[in-house]
Amino acid sequence: MQIIxxxxxxxxxxxxxxxxxxxxxxxxxxxxxxxxxxxxxxNIKRFPQDFMFRLALTEWQGIRSQSxxxxxxxxxxxxxxxxxxxxxxxxxVTPYAFTEQGVAMLSGILNSDKAINxxxxxxxxxxxxxxVLLRQNDLKEQMKELKERIGEHDAQLNQIYDTMENxxxxxxxxxxxxxxxxxI
Numbered sequence: 316m317q318i319i320x321x322x323x324x325x326x327x328x329x330x331x332x333x334x335x336x337x338x339x340x341x342x343x344x345x346x347x348x349x350x351x352x353x354x355x356x357x358n359i360k361r362f363p364q365d366f367m368f369r370l371a372l373t374e375w376q377g378i379r380s381q382s383x384x385x386x387x388x389x390x391x392x393x394x395x396x397x398x399x400x401x402x403x404x405x406x407x408v409t410p411y412a413f414t415e416q417g418v419a420m421l422s423g424i425l426n427s428d429k430a431i432n433x434x435x436x437x438x439x440x441x442x443x444x445x446x447v448l449l450r451q452n453d454l455k456e457q458m459k460e461l462k463e464r465i466g467e468h469d470a471q472l473n474q475i476y477d478t479m480e481n482x483x484x485x486x487x488x489x490x491x492x493x494x495x496x497x498x499i
Contacts, residue, residue, distance in 0.1 A: 322440035327412070329374055333444060334412035335437070336370075336378075340421065343437070344430045351425070352411065358424045366417035370409040415441045 325339040337355075341348040355362060370378075413421065418441070422434040 318436050319440045319443055322437055323444060326440065326444060327378065329370065329378075329412055330368075332412075332414050333441065334414055335418055337411040337413070340413060340418065340437075343433045344425055344427075346425070346430075348410075351421075354424050355411070355421070361420045361423065362413075362417055365414060366420055367411055367413050369411055372407075372409055375409040 322335075322343065325335055325343070326333050327336065328334075337351055338348045341351040344351065355367065415438075418434065418437050422431060425431075425434075
């Protein structure tokens with residue numbers, strides 16, 4: 316389970332996609348980033364834009380400048396920690412981002428036992444991220460329903476309070492009227 320959490324901490328949300336960066340994947344596969352990227356380039360037809368894309372410089376700088384820990388991991392499930400392995404990287408060359416499908420495609424070009432086992436763990440981490448997000452969305456839906464119900468109850472309670480107030484006002488007016496008739 317610890318490996319799944321470690322992988323989840325390396326999943327970023329970029330361009331509304333959950334992705335993993337080339338240097339994180341290389342560290343997990345225990346290969347050099349350069350070797351991973353060379354293998355990808357030799358098999359570039361397997362990696363269309365929706366499987367892999369290069370980060371824009373601003374996206375890369377945004378990730379590098381953030382060192383937020385995953386204290387909100389149950390909420391966001393994405394840590395913006397950039398591992399030490401990227402410190403060796405040429406800062407003018409941005410990393411590749413691999414979507415879940417791109418990571419799955421990597422399993423076809425990286426054939427070591429380590430790569431295969433790590434790919435299985437990564438797929439499980441993506442599934443767990445989806446599962447938690449679905450639970451979170453379900454909770455949001457339940458809270459929305461509850462809020463609507465409370466809103467309906469508030470309106471009903473306000474009607475009850477208004478009715479009671481009107482009845483009390485009528486009683487008070489009736490007493491005042493009755494007091495007048497007694498004095499006449």
